[in-house]
Each structure stands twice: as C-alpha cells, then as structure tokens.
Amino acid sequence: MNLVNSDVKTPKAISAFSKESALCALESIKYPAVIKPTIGSWGRLVALLHDKDAARAVLEDREQMYPLYHIFYLEEFINRPPRDIRAIVIGNEVVAAIYRYSSEGDWKTNMALGGRAEKCPITNELEDLCLKATKAVGGMIVGVDLMESREQGLMVHEVNNTTEFKNTVKTTEIDIPGLMVDYLSQLGK
Numbered sequence: 001m002n003l004v005n006s007d008v009k010t011p012k013a014i015s016a017f018s019k020e021s022a023l024c025a026l027e028s029i030k031y032p033a034v035i036k037p038t039i040g041s042w043g044r045l046v047a048l049l050h051d052k053d054a055a056r057a058v059l060e061d062r063e064q065m066y067p068l069y070h071i072f073y074l075e076e077f078i079n080r081p082p083r084d085i086r087a088i089v090i091g092n093e094v095v096a097a098i099y100r101y102s103s104e105g106d107w108k109t110n111m112a113l114g115g116r117a118e119k120c121p122i123t124n125e126l127e128d129l130c131l132k133a134t135k136a137v138g139g140m141i142v143g144v145d146l147m148e149s150r151e152q153g154l155m156v157h158e159v160n161n162t163t164e165f166k167n168t169v170k171t172t173e174i175d176i177p178g179l180m181v182d183y184l185s186q187l188g189k
C-alpha cells in the first residue's frame with residue numbers, strides 16, 4: 001500500500017541517484033522544486049530549488065556529503081498558504097491537529113524553525129485523509145503532515161513515526177501522551 005493507491009493526494013515526487021538524473025527529473029517536476037533528505041526531521045536539509053543553477057549548486061554540495069545524501073528526493077513545490085497542518089493519529093482516531101505557520105521570512109513551517117501553532121479543526125475530510133494515510137503505512141501512532149494546495153486541495157506530504165507532540169498538546173490541550181499510553185495498554189488485551 002502507498003499513499004497514491006490509498007486515494008491520498010501527495011506532492012509529485014521523483015528519486016534520483018546522480019546529479020545528472022536529478023537535473024533531468026527536475027525538468028519534469030518544474031521549478032521551483034523541493035529537495036529533501038530521505039531521513040530527517042525539523043526541516044533540516046529540506047531546500048527550495050528556485051532554478052537549475054540553484055539545483056546544480058545544492059546537488060553538488062550533497063555529493064560531498066555522506067552517501068545517504070546522494071539519494072536525491074525531489075518534490076514539486078506546493079502553492080499553499082504560509083502554513084501546514086500536523087495531525088496526530090492514535091489507532092483509528094485523529095486526536096488533535098494544529099496549523100503550523102512559518103516564521104517571518106521562512107517558507108518551512110516546522111516548529112523547530114520557530115513556526116507558530118494554532119488549533120486546527122478536525123474536519124471529516126482531514127480525518128478521512130489522515131486515517132487513510134496512517135493505514136497506508138501500517139501506522140499505529142503517527143503525526144501526519146498535510147498541505148492545503150491552492151490547486152489540488154488537501155494533500156499529505158509526510159507521515160511521521162515517533163512524532164513530536166509538545167506544541168500540539170500546548171495548543172489543543174489534548175493529553176496526547178495519556179491517550180498514547182491508554183491506546184498501548186489496551187492493545188495486548
């Protein structure tokens with residue numbers, strides 16, 4: 001199962017294994033595009049590629065890094081408001097969701113980069129997408145990241161295992177760690 005087979009919209013993405021094939025993939029993704037590490041968090045090494053020159057420079061730098069960073073994960077840039085959504089799923093339930101607004105002058109919305117959190121209503125559409133995305137990856141407790149594409153609607157760009165929840169608890173006042181423990185303790189019964 002994957003997101004697309006599960007009827008969950010996700011940004012168009014291509015993986016490439018050389019600078020040349022990455023540049024070729026970017027011609028079909030189109031600029032601006034986003035490059036991401038295959039493993040990472042807090043927005044680290046997620047970079048915006050405005051044009052071919054910027055792409056060449058970033059790809060060249062990554063070629064000097066540890067081999068894991070030679071897997072180039074490239075994604076279409078989603079035209080969206082300056083925020084995304086983080087929803088916490090525990091079992092079959094979306095227990096809390098926040099909007100994450102990027103800080104002044106940044107395009108990434110990660111809390112670790114100084115983003116601001118606001119409570120987000122859990123609509124039927126949000127709930128449905130989050131549960132489908134969780135099922136698609138076989139998740140039990142996950143943080144689903146979504147963007148509100150101006151052209152394509154709500155889409156999922158990341159499903160986080162070992163999700164952080166400090167700011168979600170502060171903003172929504174939902175006892176996420178308590179719900180996690182309750183969920184886990186009834187699993188073996």
Ligand SMILES: Nc1ncnc2c1ncn2[C@@H]1O[C@H](COP(=O)(O)OP(=O)(O)O)[C@@H](O)[C@H]1O
Pocket residue numbers: 011034036040041042043044046075076077078079083084107108109110145157158
């Ligand atoms: N395709 C995209 N288009 C626009 N913004 C994006 C895109 N992908 C990621 N972002 C922004 O960058 C942030 C970090 O990307 P993400 O894939 O969630 O990586 P991380 O695991 O580091 O959080 C997202 O929260 C979002 O604000």
Ligand SMILES: [Mg+2]
Pocket residue numbers: 042043145158
């Ligand atoms: Mg993320």
